[in-house]
Amino acid sequence: MRGLISLILCAIGASVVEGTRVQAANKHLSELGTLKAKSLPKFLTNNPLPSGYPWGDRTASNTNPKDAPSTGVTRHYDFTISRGELAPDGYLKKSGILINGQFPGPMIEANWGDFIEVKVTNNITGPEEGTSLHWHGMLQSGTPWYDGVPSVSQCPIAPGGSFTYRFQASVYGTSWYHSHYSAQAAGGLFGALVVYGPSHVSYDEDVGPILLADWFHKDYFNIVQNIMSTNQSLWANPSDNTLINGRMPYNCSLVKDGTPCGNASYSQFKFTTGKTYRLRLINSGAAGMEYFSIDGHQLTISAIDLVDIVPYNVTVVTLGVGQRTDVLFTPNSNGTAKAIWMRTLQSGKYCQRAANPEGRAIILLNGAPEGSIPTTTAWPPPVDDGTCKNEPLENSVPYYVETLPEPSVTYTIVINSIINATGHQQYTMNGYPFMADYNDPLLLLANEKNYSYPYNPEWNVINFDRNTSMRVVIWNNNTGPHPMHIHGHDMYVLYDGNEAWNGTIVNPQNPQRRDTHNLRPHGWMVMQYNADNPGVWPFHCHIAWHLSMGLYVNLMENPQEISQYEIPMVMKQTCDDWDQYSSTHVVEQIDSGV
């Protein structure tokens, strides 16, 4: 039989077989970016709706977006994680990580105030790995153990095991979820998360998520091995391509090692001139900043992360890893173009980490036929001043005003990059790189009143005790940009600059709020957040490789109250299962672990 198969293979020629393999891998691509993708509703309608909206008479202006209604509805999802072949850009990647056989993972949808319940089954094999999913931007108030960070809120889900997350969609807007176990997300383990809520802007159609992501042909684990190696020639790991909604044809003539390549297509969208579309931009990449634009058109920014913004216009939208921006787009009928390019570009000396920095997708206007290739011209990329900065803080005015309280404490964090005694590159925050202990989650220890860790400085816990509002001044003493993300909160961003902070707050009456802010190379940022959510909350750079190298701290909030939580038994069971697994298998933790 074997001989017969190889005979047939020889007869039909290797390239056909390889082409078939790419086609088979393409079955794993989700409908996102195809003309089959559906636009999103204003809200999910299978709620009992006595009075119109599932959130009643709450509006974007009369209610704090963190003051969620209780709808009594639970949205159930069942995720099975496994490896699979993927070729989103045509290049056959043998070890992608998929959810329900799909990349990007399925979109999660809920109405504001609903509960989201996701059963996650870890079927990763060849080799096995632990896993854990984090719901980026979800506040997890009252449920910090479902935040999905191994070593902090839970033990990893052991191979073969399942774990069910359950948390409230207590804020609304555009977000995403991703693995928080090592750099698994860079292997494809992420998807969009949309919470429907009141809108402060009007539009005709919600196009849904537009995921922008750098893409790596190597397995994520090999990249982590390179980054964590003592061989400096392996430290630069530029991405191979830039995807929009999981697609972007690769130039297969660049492939020199015989890996199958071909059959890729651009993402496509069908739009009509004069109509206004809501685009939910998400940088779901591992390392690269994205500059998003649509040729010849301005875009109106209406939300950043999960915060509605007083609308303003830009030509190019800047997104660091983990950041989201909702924009409104109205195609105009100036000119004769039937098709226009949507682009996302990685650019700038310090911000760019890409071999193929430009991702493109096709907008078909007014019924232009599928396959029309645009000839439109790009906006000039932002001037490279070396800062990799976000939009100016001045411009981002939250639509719902939240007054900045006086901080009860001001704390300074310095970020350094170092080469340690064993020759490994690491990032430190206040002197230490973070190192996870998968078997001993900090939150569960704190629940047992064990909340000081002087014996393990590499757990990087800053205990803010009973402080009510924490102001954190961060100085980045190295040449990398760091999209800094806080869990369990949004943060006021008070300052962002190249110069040391002089105490001046931008828009002090109503400072910008968001959950991820891009810290400049050799720059400063000042953020503040309120102690309204007792827990142990990660604050870290969202660049996967920097996180691997330890650029991470835990902010402990109200430890006395953490010890009062009644943590579900399943958390201990998950640790027992992990202890059992890790005592009988080698867990290859070669990086920080998160």
Ligand code: C2O
């Ligand atoms: Cu988007 Cu700590 O994560």
